[in-house]
Every structure is written in structure tokens, then in C-alpha cells.
Amino acid sequence: MGIAAGVETTSLNTHRIRTGTTEDLELLREIERSAGMIFAEYDMLAISEDEPPDIASLSSYSQDGRLWVLVNEADHPIAYLMADLVDGCAHIEQVSVHATHAGNGFGRALIEAVTLWASERKLPAVTLTTFRDVPWNAPYYQRLGFEILSEVDHTPGLRRIRQEEKRRGLDRWPRVCMKRNVTC
Numbered sequence: 001m002g003i004a005a006g007v008e009t010t011s012l013n014t015h016r017i018r019t020g021t022t023e024d025l026e027l028l029r030e031i032e033r034s035a036g037m038i039f040a041e042y043d044m045l046a047i048s049e050d051e052p053p054d055i056a057s058l059s060s061y062s063q064d065g066r067l068w069v070l071v072n073e074a075d076h077p078i079a080y081l082m083a084d085l086v087d088g089c090a091h092i093e094q095v096s097v098h099a100t101h102a103g104n105g106f107g108r109a110l111i112e113a114v115t116l117w118a119s120e121r122k123l124p125a126v127t128l129t130t131f132r133d134v135p136w137n138a139p140y141y142q143r144l145g146f147e148i149l150s151e152v153d154h155t156p157g158l159r160r161i162r163q164e165e166k167r168r169g170l171d172r173w174p175r176v177c178m179k180r181n182v183t184c
Contacts, residue, residue: 014072014073015070015071015072015073015078015106015109016070016071017068017069017070017071017109017110017113018068018069018071019062019065019067019068019069020058020061020062020067020068020069020077020080021062022059022062024062024067024069024077024080025055025058025059025062026055027076027077028052028053028058028067028069028077028080028096029052029053029055029058030098031077031078031079031080031096031097031098032052032053032094032096033052034098034099034100035096035097035098035099035102036048036049036050036052036096037099038099038102038136039134042134044131044134044173046169046172047170047173053082053094058082061082061083061093066082066083066084067080067081067082067083068080068081068083068110068113068114070097070106070109070110078097078098078100078101078106079095079096079097079098079101079106079107079110080094080095080096080110081094081095081096081107081110081111081113081114082094082095083114083117085123086127086155086157086158086161087155087156087157087158088123088124089118089123089124089125089126089127089155089179090114090115090117090118090121090123090125090126090127090182091126091127091128091157091161092111092114092126092127092128095107095110095111102136107140108144111126111144114126115180115182118182119182119183123182124181124182125179125180125181125182126146126179126180126182127149127155127158127177127178127179127180128141128146128177128178129158129161129162129165129175129176129177129178130175130176130178131173131174131175131176132148132173132174132175132176133173133174134173138176138178141178141180142178144180145180146178146179146180147178147179147180148176148177148178149176149177149178149179153177153179154177158177161177162175162177
């Protein structure tokens with residue numbers, strides 16, 4: 001049953017991944033704020049100051065089994081990932097690692113967890129949208145096996161997501177849609 005049932009599926013020394021719970025939600029907002037601060041170094045203040053997902057939104061992901069948290073030995077969340085279903089694929093809506101834990105492979109572990117989740121459901125791919133030129137965005141995801149999609153390859157759902165991102169002003173910096181095929 002894996003992560004869908006909330007049991008431990010990934011162990012990274014003293015860290016593990018589990019499904020998110022109601023008790024985690026406010027901590028996830030803190031993780032998001034911390035992770036966003038690095039965008040200020042790239043003159044992306046609007047991103048670094050962006051408000052994290054609200055409790056109701058996080059709660060919806062948790063209740064639907066589409067919220068994973070990476071926790072330390074004390075079961076304290078230090079990273080999280082939210083996923084949607086978009087046009088028959090798993091779609092990473094958000095993945096964030098607390099700044100004090102960045103660079104330890106925790107984001108990659110969460111991406112592998114959602115990829116396993118997608119594989120268990122026989123979904124063909126994992127998609128995401130991200131900033132093209134930010135080192136821990138598109139270049140990082142490419143190292144994890146994601147490919148940048150040309151606009152003609154955007155599915156209707158990805159086009160809707162991109163339109164919403166444009167509406168929110170995220171296109172002040174180049175953005176891309178990416179996809180990684182899943183082996184079922």
C-alpha cells in the first residue's frame with residue numbers, strides 16, 4: 001500500500017516520508033516561508049514574500065491523500081510535496097524544503113515518493129511547472145529526469161495552470177512545463 005496508506009516508504013538515515021496530517025499543516029506553511037526566502041537572492045521578492053497555501057487548501061490535499069511530508073526522527077516535518085491529478089498524470093503542485101535542510105536530497109526523495117504513488121496508480125507521467133532559469137527549479141528537475149515540454153505539448157490542464165500562473169504574475173520570470181515518464 002505504500003505512502004497512500006500513510007506508512008513509511010522512504011528512509012533517509014533518520015528521516016522518513018509519510019502522508020501529511022492535520023497536525024502538520026501550520027508547520028508546512030512555515031516550511032514554505034523558509035524555502036521561499038532564497039528567491040530574494042534572485043530579485044524575485046514577489047515569490048519570496050508570497051503567502052503559503054492556506055490551511056484549508058493544505059487540509060484538502062491531506063484529506064485526499066495527496067500531501068507527503070518528510071520528517072526527522074522526532075516526526076517533525078522539514079519538507080513537503082502536494083500533488084494533483086492533471087490530465088491523467090500526477091502533477092507536483094508544490095515541493096518545498098525548509099532552508100536549513102536544503103541540499104540534502106529531501107526534495108528528490110519526495111519527488112521519488114510521488115513518482116512511486118503515480119506508478120502504483122498506473123499514471124503515465126509526473127508533471128510540474130517551474131521557473132526556467134532558477135538553479136533549483138528547471139535545471140534541478142532536468143537532473144532528476146524531467147524534460148521541458150514545448151508549448152504544443154501542453155495538455156489542456158497544463159495550459160489552465162499556466163494561465164492561472166500568468167494571472168498571478170508569475171510570468172515576470174520565464175516559466176516552463178516539465179514532464180517525467182513513469183515506469184509502471
